[in-house]
Amino acid sequence: MSDIVAVIGGGYGGASVAKALDEQTDAEVVLVEPKDAFEHAAGSLRALVRPDWAPNIHFRYDRLLRRGRVIRERATAVDAGAVTLASGELVEADHIVLATGSRYPRPAKSGVDSAEEALARLRATHAELAAAERVLIAGAGPVGLELAGEIKAVWPGKRVVLVDPAPELLPGFAPELRADLLAQLAELDVELRLGTALAEEPPVGTGRARTFAVRTTDGTELTADLWFRAYGGRVESDFLTGGLAKARTPEGRVRVDEHLRVAGQDRVYAVGDITDLAEAKMAGYAMQHAQVVAENIAAALRGEEPAATYRPSPVPSVLLPLGPTGGVGQVPSEDGPQLLPAETVAAYKGADLFTGRFVELFGTEPVPARA
Numbered sequence: 001m002s003d004i005v006a007v008i009g010g011g012y013g014g015a016s017v018a019k020a021l022d023e024q025t026d027a028e029v030v031l032v033e034p035k036d037a038f039e040h041a042a043g044s045l046r047a048l049v050r051p052d053w054a055p056n057i058h059f060r061y062d063r064l065l066r067r068g069r070v071i072r073e074r075a076t077a078v079d080a081g082a083v084t085l086a087s088g089e090l091v092e093a094d095h096i097v098l099a100t101g102s103r104y105p106r107p108a109k110s111g112v113d114s115a116e117e118a119l120a121r122l123r124a125t126h127a128e129l130a131a132a133e134r135v136l137i138a139g140a141g142p143v144g145l146e147l148a149g150e151i152k153a154v155w156p157g158k159r160v161v162l163v164d165p166a167p168e169l170l171p172g173f174a175p176e177l178r179a180d181l182l183a184q185l186a187e188l189d190v191e192l193r194l195g196t197a198l199a200e201e202p203p204v205g206t207g208r209a210r211t212f213a214v215r216t217t218d219g220t221e222l223t224a225d226l227w228f229r230a231y232g233g234r235v236e237s238d239f240l241t242g243g244l245a246k247a248r249t250p251e252g253r254v255r256v257d258e259h260l261r262v263a264g265q266d267r268v269y270a271v272g273d274i275t276d277l278a279e280a281k282m283a284g285y286a287m288q289h290a291q292v293v294a295e296n297i298a299a300a301l302r303g304e305e306p307a308a309t310y311r312p313s314p315v316p317s318v319l320l321p322l323g324p325t326g327g328v329g330q331v332p333s334e335d336g337p338q339l340l341p342a343e344t345v346a347a348y349k350g351a352d353l354f355t356g357r358f359v360e361l362f363g364t365e366p367v368p369a370r371a
Contacts, residue, residue, distance in 0.1 A: 002026050002027055002028045003027045003028070003094040003095065003301055004027065004028045004030060004091075004092065004093045004094050004095075005018075005021055005027045005028070005029050005030070005093060005094065005095045005096075005097065005297060006030045006032060006083050006091055006093035006095070006096050006097070007021075007029065007030070007031045007032065007096075007097045007099055008032050008075050008078055008083060008096065008097065008098050008099060008100055008239075009032070009033060009098070009099035009100035009101055009236075009272075010031050010032075010033030010035065010038060010061060010064075010070070010099075011038070011039075011041075011099060011100075011101040011272065011286070012101075012272060012283040012286040012287050012290075013099045013101075013271035013272035013286030013287060013289050013290045014031065014033070014097065014099030014100075014101075014271065014272070014290075015031070015038055015061075015064060015361060015362070016286075016287045016290035016291070016294075016361065017097050017099065017271060017289075017290035017293050017294050017297075018031045018064065018065060018068065018097075019064055019065065019361060020290065020291070020294035021068075021294050021297060021298065022064075022065045022066055022067055022068045023066065024294065024298055025297070025298050025301050026301070027094075027095075027297070027301055028067070028068060029065055029067070029068030029069075030068060030069055030070075030071060030091055030093070031061070031064070031065065031068065031069070031070045031071070032071050032073060032074075032075050032083060032085065032091070033061065033070060033071075033072060034072060034073060034074040034113045035072075035113045035114075035115070036060075036061075036072060036113060036114055036115055037058040037059055037060050037061065037115040038058065038059045038060075038061065038064075038358070038362060039057060039058060039109070039110060039115070039118065040056070040057040040058070040059070040353070040354075040355065040358055041057075041104070041108060041109050041283070042283055042349075042353055042354065043056055043057040043353040043354075043355060044057055044107055044108055044109065044110070044122070045107060045108065045143070045146050045147045045150045046150050046324075046353060047107075047119075047122050048107045048122055048125060048126055048129065048147075048150065049126065049129070049150045049151055049153070049154040049155075050154065051122065051123050051126050054119055054122050054123070055119065055366050056352075056353075056355045056366045057355075057366070058115040058118070058119070058366055059358050059359075059361075059362040059364060059366055060362065060364055061362070062364065063362060063363035063364050064361070064362050064363065071085065071091070073085040073086050073087055073089075074086045075100075075239050076239055077239055077241050078096065078098070078239050078240055078241065078244060079240075079241045079242040079243070079244055080096070080242060080243055080244060080265055080267065080268055081093065081094075081096075083096070094267060095267045095268070095269070095297050095300065095301075096267065096268045096269070097268075097269045097270070097271060097293055097297075098237075098240075098244075098254065098262065098268065098269070098270040098271070098274050099270070099271045099272050099274070099286075099290075100235075100236035100237065100239075100272075100273075100274055101235075101236060101272055101273045101274065101286075102233045102234055102235045102236060102273040102274070102281065103233065103234045103235075103236065104143070104232070104233045104234075105206065105228070105229040105230070105231075105232055106121070106125070106206065106207065107122060107125055107147075107207065107228065108143050108147075108230070110122070125207040128207055128208055128209040128226060129151070129207070129209070129226060130155075131209045131225075132158070132209045132224075132225035132226035133158060133159065133225055134158070134159040134161070134223065134224040134225045134226075135151060135158055135159065135160045135161070135224060135225070135226050135227070135228070136161050136163065136202070136214070136222060136224035136226070136227040136228075137160065137161065137162050137163070137227070137228050137230050138163050138164075138197075138198055138227065138228070138229050138230060138231065139162075139163075139164055139229060139230030139231035139232075140162040140163070140164035140166070140169055140192065140194065140230075141164070141170075141230065141231065142170075142280075142318060142320050143230040143231075144162055144164070144228075144230030144231070145162070145169070145181070145185075145320060145322070146320060146321060146322070147228060147230060148160045148162055148185070148188070148190045148322070149188065149190075149321060149322025149323045149326060149327065150321075150322075150323055152188040152189070152190060152322075152323065153322075153323030153324060153325075153326075156188075156189075159189075159191070160188075160189075160190050160191065161190075161191040161192075161193060161222060161224065162190060162191070162192050162193065163193045163196060163197060163198060163216060163222070164192075164193070164194055164196075164197070165194075165195065165196060165197040165217075166194060166195070167194055167195045168194065169181055169182065169192075169194070170318070170320075172316050173316060173318065173330055173337070174330060174337045174339060176339055177318075177328050177329075177330050177337075177339055180328050180339070180342075181320075181328045184322055184326050184327070184328070184342065185322070188322065188326070193216060193220070193222075195218070196216040196217050196218040196220065197216060197217050198214055198215075198216060198217075199214070199215045199216060199217050200214065200215070201214075202214045202224070202227050204227075206227055206228050206229050207226065207228060208226065209225055209226045210225070210226075211223065211224070211225050212224065212225075212227075233273070233281070234252070235251070235252045235253055235273055235274050236274065237252045237253065237254060237274055238252070240254070243264055243265065244262060244265070244268060246264065247262045247263040247264060247265070249276050251276075253273075253274055253275060253276040254270050254274055254275060254276060255276050256269075256270050256275050256276065256277065258309040258310065258311060259292070259296050259306040259307075259308065259309055259310075260275070260289055260292050260293050260296070260310055261296075261306070267300070269293045269296065269297065270289075271286055271289035271290050271293055272285070272286035272289060273286070275289065277310075277312050278312055279312035279313070279316070280316060280317075280318070282317070282318075284317070284319075285312075288310065289310060291308075292308045292309065292310045293308075295307075295308035296308050313332045314332075315330075315331075315332035315333075315336060315337050316330065317330060317331050317332060318330050319340070319345055319348055319349045320345070321345055321346065321349055321353070322342075324346060325342065325346050326342045326345075326346070327342050327345035327346065327349075328340070328342070328345060329341075329344060329345040329348070
C-alpha cells in the first residue's frame with residue numbers, strides 16, 4: 001500500500017510540491033485546498049487594471065495530479081498524522097506538507113474561494129478605479145509599488161500617492177536599485193510620502209470611489225477619490241494542533257529546520273509564507289521550498305534520510321515590475337547583489353507575470369472568462 005502525502009494548501013508551494021511528488025514517487029498525494037482554482041496572486045494587480053487580462057490568473061486543479069486527488073475543502077485541524085476537514089472527514093497521512101500561505105488585502109489577494117467571484121470583484125473594483133482621478137496607496141512595499149506602476153501604465157494621468165512610514169523604499173537592497181526605482185517613479189509621476197503614515201483610516205472602504213480627505217501623522221492633509229491598503233498580510237496557521245501548534249511563533253509562522261521539516265517533527269514539512277525563514281515571502285521562494293521538500297519526502301519514501309537543504313540567501317531578491325515595461329530587479333550572484341535593468345525585469349516577469357509557467361504546472365490554460 002502506498003504512503004499517503006497530504007499537502008495542505010494549493011498555492012505556489014503546495015501545488016508545486018504536490019505535482020512533483022505525484023510525478024516522481026509512488027505516493028498517494030492528497031491536496032487539500034478550498035479554492036476551486038489556483039489564484040496567481042502575482043498577476044492580480046494587472047488583472048485589476050486590465051480586466052481583459054484577468055482570466056490569466058486562475059488555473060483549475062483538474063490536471064495538476066495524474067494519480068493523486070484534490071479535495072476541495074478547508075482543513076480545520078492538522079496534527080502530525082492526520083488532517084481533519086471542515087466536513088468532519090479525517091484524512092490520515094504518512095507525510096504532511098503545510099502550504100497554506102497567507103491572507104492579504106484586496107486586490108493583491110481576493111480572499112474568496114470561487115474564481116468566478118474573484119473575477120467579478122476585480123471587475124467591480126476596476127470600474128471604481130477607472131472613475132477615480134486621485135488614488136491613495138497606503139504601503140510602499142513591493143505590492144504598493146507594483147500597484148502604482150500598473151495603475152500608471154493604464155492611466156498615466158491619474159494622480160497616485162504612496163504613503164509609508166519607512167524613511168526609504170526597499171531597505172536592505174542595493175542603493176543603485178533604490179535610485180533607479182526613484183527615477184522610474186518620478187518619470188511615472190508617482191508621488192511619494194515616506195516617513196509618515198495615515199493618522200486614521202479613510203472614511204470609505206478600500207477600492208470604493210468616493211472623494212475623501214485624510215491626515216497623515218506628520219499633519220499633512222491628503223485628498224483622494226479611492227484608496228488601497230498594501231500592507232497587513234497574515235499567515236494561516238490557526239488550524240495546527242498538538243505538537244505542530246507548539247512549533248508556531250508568536251506571529252503564527254512555524255519554525256523549520258534546514259530540511260524544511262517543522263520543528264520537532266520527522267514527517268511534517270512546511271513551505272512558503274507559513275515558514276519562519278528570514279526572507280521575504282515571495283512566490284519564487286515558496287517554489288524553491290517545494291523542490292527541497294519534494295526531494296526530502298521522496299528520499300524518506302525510499303527509506304533514506306532527507307539530504308536536501310534550504311538556506312535563505314543573505315542577498316535579498318526582487319523582481320518588481322512597474323507596469324509591463326518598467327521595473328527594478330536584484331538577484332544574488334557570486335559577487336554580491338546583481339542588479340537587473342527594466343528591460344530584463346520585463347522579459348522575466350513584467351511582460352506576462354509568469355503566466356506561462358503556470359500553464360505548464362497545471363497542464364491547462366487559464367480559466368476562461370464568462371460572458
